[in-house]
Amino acid sequence: MVGKAARGFWLCALLVALAACTSVGTHTRERLAIDYGPPMPLRVCVLHTPDVAPRRIDALIAAVNEEFASYGITVVVPWVRPWQRAGFTHERLFEDVAQRRLEVPCDRLVAFVDRNAGDALWGLLMPEVLGMVDEATHTRGYVVATRASLNQLFVPPSKATVHEFYHLLGCPHAGSMDACYRAIAALKRAHDASADFVPGIDAAGGFVTTREDANQTLRDALAGRPGM
Numbered sequence: 001m002v003g004k005a006a007r008g009f010w011l012c013a014l015l016v017a018l019a020a021c022t023s024v025g026t027h028t029r030e031r032l033a034i035d036y037g038p039p040m041p042l043r044v045c046v047l048h049t050p051d052v053a054p055r056r057i058d059a060l061i062a063a064v065n066e067e068f069a070s071y072g073i074t075v076v077v078p079w080v081r082p083w084q085r086a087g088f089t090h091e092r093l094f095e096d097v098a099q100r101r102l103e104v105p106c107d108r109l110v111a112f113v114d115r116n117a118g119d120a121l122w123g124l125l126m127p128e129v130l131g132m133v134d135e136a137t138h139t140r141g142y143v144v145a146t147r148a149s150l151n152q153l154f155v156p157p158s159k160a161t162v163h164e165f166y167h168l169l170g171c172p173h174a175g176s177m178d179a180c181y182r183a184i185a186a187l188k189r190a191h192d193a194s195a196d197f198v199p200g201i202d203a204a205g206g207f208v209t210t211r212e213d214a215n216q217t218l219r220d221a222l223a224g225r226p227g228m
């Protein structure tokens, strides 16, 4: 039996979280020097809380597509479904998204979450989290999509969304984007255009090549099974 505190700590260790001070790095000249290969659609299925309007989601996805155009990646949204936020803490929110299966044709699953007064208060008490992506497969995540706190004056939802979507491509937190560019090029090389899935990326940087494996790997990680 794992205590609540220990479980919380363990979950934090599993996640790549965006607090106000973290970054996937600043752009460098490498960005244009790397061959990213042919165009690749990334199918991201979307859950959203009632306060995040569909046009807001469209705007956030458009910001990602503007950013990803250099890599020949276009985010396509097969479906958008309403979703009730599962709880108050970021860990609880994330767990709910992570426990959902990736279904055909989704390559990734992202929840867009509204802020509420409780969250804004939370932000005064501890470094605020504006999104998370799972580290075991980099296929599931959530993004805070509305503004209600001081931190978000500095990290607007469009920037938080782009940041989390970089994690969905396997990009780490870093000072420069160089490792991220290489990760994106490697992911595109690993993608089989005839397959129906853009591989996930495991915690060691290896590829999770099927949707079934991505589901199983994340289920195992959430269950705390060894070997993850």
Ligand SMILES: [Zn+2]
Pocket (backbone or CB within 6 Å): 016, 017, 018, 019, 022, 023, 024, 163, 164, 167, 173
């Ligand atoms: Zn991050």
